[in-house]
Amino acid sequence: MLISAVELAGLQLPKLPNSRQGIEYHAKKNNWPFEEVVGQARGGKLKKYLVSALPSEIQAAIQEKQAATLLAKVPMLPAEVKKPLRQNKKMRQLGLIPCEEGLARLDDRQTETAHARCAIVAYVLPLHELAGMPIKKAVAFVAAEATAGRLPEDVAKLIPLANARNNGERSLSEPTLYRWVRAYRAAPDSMSRLLALAPVKTREKTPLLAIDWLPYFLMFYQRPNKPTMMAAAKKLAQWYLEQGKIEQMPSYDQIQTVMKRLPEHMKERGRRTGSAYKALLPYIDRDWTALKPNDVWVGDGHSFKAKIRHPMGYLFTPEVTMIVDGCSGAVVGWSVALSETAVAVADALRHGMTHFPPPLGYYSDNGSGETGDMLDKETTGILPRIGIEHFTGIPGNPQGRGKIERLWQTITIPLAKQYATYQGKDADAETLRRVSNALASAQKVQKKGKELSKAQEAALAAAPTWAQFMADLEEAVRRYNFEHEHRSLPKNPETGRHFTPMKYYEYRMKTDGMRVKTDVLSPLELDFMYRPEEERIPDRGAVSLHNNTYFHQGLLDYSGQKVRVAYDIHDADHVIVKDMQGKVICKAVFNGNKRAAFAETRMEQLAERRRKGQAKRLQDKMDLIEAQRQSATPIIEQQPDFGEFLKLETESGGLVEVENRPSESGKGKKKLRDFLWEDAG
Structure with a gap:
C-alpha cells in the first residue's frame, strides 16, 4: 500500500507534521522508502511512501484513522421505517403533488436511468409473454445479445444509461437484467416501476447535455466535408482564443472520450445527408387498415409558416406538434414550443393522454427532431413505463407518415395564410421581402428601446399575438376533428357523407371498441410526464411566467434562487416548480396569493342588509301608487287660498x-x- 505526503498530512496524525512540506522533510530526514508514480504530480512524478516500511507506531495510527473514516461512511439504519407520504387535507390545500416521498426526491438523472431500464425490460417481456420463453431464458437471451452487440440500436444505446456507470459500457449482465425484470413485474403501477428501477444516488457521469463545449465542437465537426476530430479540435481552440475563453478549451483526450459516448447517428448528423444518413436509421412500414381506435398514435412536428408574437414580445416561428389516432386520423393531442430549445412532442403526448386513454403504440419519425437527446430521455422512458411501444420510421420521409403529413395542408398552412406574416413557399416574393424587412426593423428598434415609427407599429400589429394564435389553432383543430369530411374515411351509413375524423373515432369506438380497454391517466401520472420548462427566480413565494403570477408557500425558501417552472400551454391554472436538479418543489397556483379584501361572509351580510332596505323602499312606493289608483279623486297635497x-x-x-x-x-x-x-x- 502506498500513501502520498498530501494524504498523510490530511490524516492529521499526532506524531507527524500537518503540512505536505513538513511530511516530505520528515520522510527525507528518516530515509522513508518511496516510489515515484508517473503522471500524477506537477513535475510528472509523485512520491508515494510504502506504508509497510514506515515505523510501526505510524502504521498503527494510519490504520486507526482509515478505520474511523470507513466507519463514518457506513450509513446508519433509521430508527423507524417511515410510511409512504400520502395526500392529506393540508397537502390538498397547499396544492402539493400527491406522490410517494421517494418518488418526489428523484432527480433527473435517476429518472432517466429508471426510464432506460423500463425500456430494456419492455424489450425482454414480449419474449416471455408472446413467444412463451421462460423469463430466465428470455433474460439470458437478451443479455447475450447485448454482449454480442446484436441488439437494435435504439435498445443498445440505452444500456450505458441504464447501467448508470461512467465507462459507457454496453454490456449487460444477466443477474442485473433479471433484477430489473423482477422489480418491474412486482411493481403494481407505472409510478411504482419508476421508483423501483431508479438507482441509488452515486457519483454520476456528466450528461452530454451538460458538457458546455460539446455543441461548439460539433459546430466544427458536423460538416459535409467530414473533418477529423483533430481538425475540428484545432478549429475549436482557435474559436475559444478569439472569444477570450481559451481556459475553457477541453483536452483532446476529453473530446475523444465524449465522442465515444455520442451515438453514431448524432455524430454523423451534418456529415452525412440524404440516403447516406438515412442508412443509419431503421425503416418500418406500417399498414393502417386493420387498426382499431387507440391502437397506434402518430406524431410529427411542423414549423408554422408565419411569424407570431411571443408572450415576451419578440417575433418567432413556433414549432407545432400534433398527435393523431392512426385508425381515424382524429387529432388527439397537440402542443406548441415557445422556444427553439423546448421539445413539444412529449408535451403533445401528455396533452393527448389527458383526454384519451393511452395507445398501444406510438409511431414517429426517427430523425433529429424526434430522437434528439432530450426527447430520447423523455419519451423513450415514458412510453414503456405506461405500456406504449415506440415505432419509428425513416427520418424526412413524408410518405411514411402520410396520415399526419396531410394535416399541415388542412390545418396549419391555411391558418398561416390568414396572417399577414405568412412566409410559405407560395408567398409573393416582393411582399415577403417587404414584410420581413419591416418586421426585422421593428424588432431591432424594439430591442434598443427606441420609439417605433408608424410603419413599424403597423408591421408589429399585423403579427398575431400568442393568445390569438393559440385560440385560432385550437379552433382550426376543432373544425378539422368535427367538421372536415375526410375523403379517405368511409361514408357514414346514416348520412351517406364521409365521416369527420372525430365522428369516425366515436363510431369505431361504439362498433369495435379498443383492443385493450384502458382508462385515462391519473392526474399524478400526467404531472410526472414531460412539460416544457423555463427558468425563473421566485420572489416572496411567487414566480412569474408568460405575464401570469403563480404562488405557493413552499417557494418562500427558494427566494433569489433559480428554479425550473414546468407549464402546460393548454392550462394556465397552475405550474409545477422543480429545483435545478429536477426535484419537485410544489404545484404553484395562478394568483394563489390573492384574497378578498374583507371576509366573504361579512360582505355578504352587508349586501343582504342593503337588499332588504331596497326591497322595503320599493314596497313603500308600490303602496303609495296603489293608494292613488284606488282613490276616486286626485290627492292635492296643498290647496291654494283664493x-x-x-x-x-x-x-x-x-x-x-x-x-x-x-x-x-x-x-x-x-x-x-x-x-x-x-x-x-
Whole structure:
C-alpha cells in the first residue's frame, strides 16, 4: 500500500507534521522508502511512501484513522421505517403533488436511468409473454445479445444509461437484467416501476447535455466535408482564443472520450445527408387498415409558416406538434414550443393522454427532431413505463407518415395564410421581402428601446399575438376533428357523407371498441410526464411566467434562487416548480396569493342588509301608487287660498263669492269645482 505526503498530512496524525512540506522533510530526514508514480504530480512524478516500511507506531495510527473514516461512511439504519407520504387535507390545500416521498426526491438523472431500464425490460417481456420463453431464458437471451452487440440500436444505446456507470459500457449482465425484470413485474403501477428501477444516488457521469463545449465542437465537426476530430479540435481552440475563453478549451483526450459516448447517428448528423444518413436509421412500414381506435398514435412536428408574437414580445416561428389516432386520423393531442430549445412532442403526448386513454403504440419519425437527446430521455422512458411501444420510421420521409403529413395542408398552412406574416413557399416574393424587412426593423428598434415609427407599429400589429394564435389553432383543430369530411374515411351509413375524423373515432369506438380497454391517466401520472420548462427566480413565494403570477408557500425558501417552472400551454391554472436538479418543489397556483379584501361572509351580510332596505323602499312606493289608483279623486297635497282673489273679483262683478266656512261636521266645505262663473252684466 502506498500513501502520498498530501494524504498523510490530511490524516492529521499526532506524531507527524500537518503540512505536505513538513511530511516530505520528515520522510527525507528518516530515509522513508518511496516510489515515484508517473503522471500524477506537477513535475510528472509523485512520491508515494510504502506504508509497510514506515515505523510501526505510524502504521498503527494510519490504520486507526482509515478505520474511523470507513466507519463514518457506513450509513446508519433509521430508527423507524417511515410510511409512504400520502395526500392529506393540508397537502390538498397547499396544492402539493400527491406522490410517494421517494418518488418526489428523484432527480433527473435517476429518472432517466429508471426510464432506460423500463425500456430494456419492455424489450425482454414480449419474449416471455408472446413467444412463451421462460423469463430466465428470455433474460439470458437478451443479455447475450447485448454482449454480442446484436441488439437494435435504439435498445443498445440505452444500456450505458441504464447501467448508470461512467465507462459507457454496453454490456449487460444477466443477474442485473433479471433484477430489473423482477422489480418491474412486482411493481403494481407505472409510478411504482419508476421508483423501483431508479438507482441509488452515486457519483454520476456528466450528461452530454451538460458538457458546455460539446455543441461548439460539433459546430466544427458536423460538416459535409467530414473533418477529423483533430481538425475540428484545432478549429475549436482557435474559436475559444478569439472569444477570450481559451481556459475553457477541453483536452483532446476529453473530446475523444465524449465522442465515444455520442451515438453514431448524432455524430454523423451534418456529415452525412440524404440516403447516406438515412442508412443509419431503421425503416418500418406500417399498414393502417386493420387498426382499431387507440391502437397506434402518430406524431410529427411542423414549423408554422408565419411569424407570431411571443408572450415576451419578440417575433418567432413556433414549432407545432400534433398527435393523431392512426385508425381515424382524429387529432388527439397537440402542443406548441415557445422556444427553439423546448421539445413539444412529449408535451403533445401528455396533452393527448389527458383526454384519451393511452395507445398501444406510438409511431414517429426517427430523425433529429424526434430522437434528439432530450426527447430520447423523455419519451423513450415514458412510453414503456405506461405500456406504449415506440415505432419509428425513416427520418424526412413524408410518405411514411402520410396520415399526419396531410394535416399541415388542412390545418396549419391555411391558418398561416390568414396572417399577414405568412412566409410559405407560395408567398409573393416582393411582399415577403417587404414584410420581413419591416418586421426585422421593428424588432431591432424594439430591442434598443427606441420609439417605433408608424410603419413599424403597423408591421408589429399585423403579427398575431400568442393568445390569438393559440385560440385560432385550437379552433382550426376543432373544425378539422368535427367538421372536415375526410375523403379517405368511409361514408357514414346514416348520412351517406364521409365521416369527420372525430365522428369516425366515436363510431369505431361504439362498433369495435379498443383492443385493450384502458382508462385515462391519473392526474399524478400526467404531472410526472414531460412539460416544457423555463427558468425563473421566485420572489416572496411567487414566480412569474408568460405575464401570469403563480404562488405557493413552499417557494418562500427558494427566494433569489433559480428554479425550473414546468407549464402546460393548454392550462394556465397552475405550474409545477422543480429545483435545478429536477426535484419537485410544489404545484404553484395562478394568483394563489390573492384574497378578498374583507371576509366573504361579512360582505355578504352587508349586501343582504342593503337588499332588504331596497326591497322595503320599493314596497313603500308600490303602496303609495296603489293608494292613488284606488282613490276616486286626485290627492292635492296643498290647496291654494283664493280668498283675496275672490273678493277683488266680486267687487268688480266678475265672480260670486260662495261661503266656504268649515264646520265641525265637515258640512259646508266647498271644493274648487263649487265656484260657478256668472255673468255680472
